[in-house]
Amino acid sequence: MDVKGVLGMISFDGEWITITKTPVGSRPAPVRIRAADVTGTRLKPGSHLFHGYVQFLLPGASAAGEKAGVMHGGRPPYEDPHSLSIPRKSNDAAEKLVAAIEQARG
Template identity: 70%
Template sequence: MEVNGVQGSIRFDGEWITITKRAVGHQPREFRLRAADVTGTRLKPATRLFHGYLQFLLPGSAQASESTGIASGGRPPHSDPHSLSIPRRSNDGAAKLMAAVEQVRSSQ
């Protein structure tokens, strides 16, 4: 299952979460997380005016704070490796991906 975000994507194969981020002028960066290691998830759906985000919390890492201001719309910064901003059209796919990750977490 894959969700296309803003300058990146998230794939989930049932065990591993792969977050790929593409910054303008840089090579894509890929971050892999094992779903069983995730201690929490956050999903903020996008609206017509602002992007939303998916965020995965891991043991020993603090959750990224939401940026404030009109341009960022309350999302974690792009430099956070465990989150990805999503457009409104990806809300349904993001909810399904988060439900799948939560199902794997609860079965551990």
């Protein structure tokens, strides 16, 4: 199951979550997280004006807060390895991904 985000992608194979961000000028550096290690998920759907995001909460790691301002639109910073911004057209896929991860966690 894949979700195309803004400058990246989230994949879930039933056990592992892979967040691959594609920065400009360098190779993608994927972050792998076991679904069983996730303590919570945050999903903010994208709108016509702003992108949304998917964020995974892990034990011992503090969740990156939302940045304020017109350019950020209430999303975690790009540098946060456990989140990815999503466009409005990916809202349905992101909801299905979060539901599948929540089911795998239980």
